[in-house]
Amino acid sequence: MKHSVCIVGGCGHIGLPLGIALSVAGARVTLLDNSESRVRSVAEGRMPFLERGADESLAEVLADGRLSVTMDPDAVGRSETVIVTIGTPVDEFLSPQIRTFDRAMGAILDRMHDGQLLILRSTVFPGVTSRLDQRTRDRGLRVDVAHCPERIAQGFALEETGSLPQIIGGATPTATRRASALFGMLGSKMIEIPPVEAELCKLFCNSYRYINFAIANQFYVIAGKFGADFDRVRKAMTTDYPRMSGFPGAGFAGGPCLLKDTMQLAAFNHNDFVLGQAAMMINEGLPTFLVESAKARYDLSTATVAILGMAFKGNNDDPRDSLAYKLRKVLTFESRKVLCTDPYIDDPSFVSLETALDEADVVFLGACHDDYRGLSIRKPVVDVFNFLKRPSEQDVEAETRTAA
Ligand SMILES: NC(=O)c1ccc[n+]([C@@H]2O[C@H](COP(=O)([O-])OP(=O)(O)OC[C@H]3O[C@@H](n4cnc5c(N)ncnc54)[C@H](O)[C@@H]3O)[C@@H](O)[C@H]2O)c1
Structure with a gap:
């Protein structure tokens, strides 16, 4: 049976x-x-x-x-x-x-x-x-x-x-x-x-990833403050240098698990989890940093801004604990109007990609959906992920094949 x-x-x-x-x-x-x-x-x-x-x-x-x-x-x-x-x-x-x-x-x-x-x-x-x-x-x-x-x-x-x-x-x-x-x-x-080790195994995995993303995000902020290009630095760090091969790019570390599980581990350890708590401040503070940096370059108070991608990660339809929503909240205070778009999320307040790009004065990338690859955006763009400039996997493969 x-x-x-x-x-x-x-x-x-x-x-x-x-x-x-x-x-x-x-x-x-x-x-x-x-x-x-x-x-x-x-x-x-x-x-x-x-x-x-x-x-x-x-x-x-x-x-x-x-x-x-x-x-x-x-x-x-x-x-x-x-x-x-x-x-x-x-x-x-x-x-x-x-x-x-x-x-x-x-x-x-x-x-x-x-x-x-x-x-x-x-x-x-x-x-x-x-x-x-x-x-x-x-x-x-x-x-x-x-x-x-x-x-x-x-x-x-x-x-x-x-x-x-x-x-x-x-x-x-x-x-x-x-x-x-x-x-x-x-x-x-x-x-x-043993069961307690299985429980810790999962929490350690998610906290480790969350802290790793925070390291990249903190470096992104430091580089930005000194006018350095984080992605160029990261490329220099990781190219043909195996010890840095797991170093992630900067970006939103949102979603239903990573922050939540880091906080579960902190609660388990009687709120004594300095690395996890610091990671939370960095990752959760990223949307505000992006908006503050943009304000130094553009007058957002009179601008219409668009956020492309509201899901917590690319090619996904899950909005749970997505930092794109936190970005929207900060931008709602700082700009004239915020337009959101996402091909995977059904929300009557969202607009089409075309409308978002047409009407926006400044464009923020919120999630790395493949739909946005290769877009030519003739507006100022804030892309913490460096996704819009990043070649797709197919492009990299093609480049490698050509070089070989
Ligand atoms: N989403 C992930 O990628 C992921 C990865 C690893 C582990 N987890 C863990 O798995 C668990 C579930 O996460 P999820 O993302 O699937 O959540 P989810 O909200 O998508 O799914 C939970 C489901 O449980 C149902 N439910 C809630 N209470 C119920 C009840 N009393 N009786 C019957 N159904 C009930 C809800 O309706 C929902 O469909 C969480 O502990 C999460 O941390 C999630």
């Missing part, structure tokens, strides 16, 4: 691609979600967000019945494995919203029975998995609990799910064995560690 899995939060950015991947690999998957619109969209075979290659696979697994979608919370009790992929945001004080998560877990545990495997896939505060394991035992519930954090890059989940190693943090050896067997279906390599 096929392995049965219920994914709670199954219509989200993590739950849905994982559900598709597991059902393609042969599991019988039920996606449980409390968002009516997302459930309807998935049931009709429409991805509620952009995910490369997902549309075809979703149609296929829905058609042959391997994947189903529901809002009925009792679905939790009808599968061998329950995987939790609900959001784990921080609150307005940048502390993890533990109570919301606990309430959701309580509703899940109410419907679980002995013998099931419970996997936390959401990014959680260190200690949550062991606490949850204890909570199940306090209820007299004999389930195996494991934390197996998700590490895909949003938008590339289906490509990465099978190829990235899976971190398996079982609360018991049986939980580890069962979780490894489940992810074994995807052909992944397993890395088995």
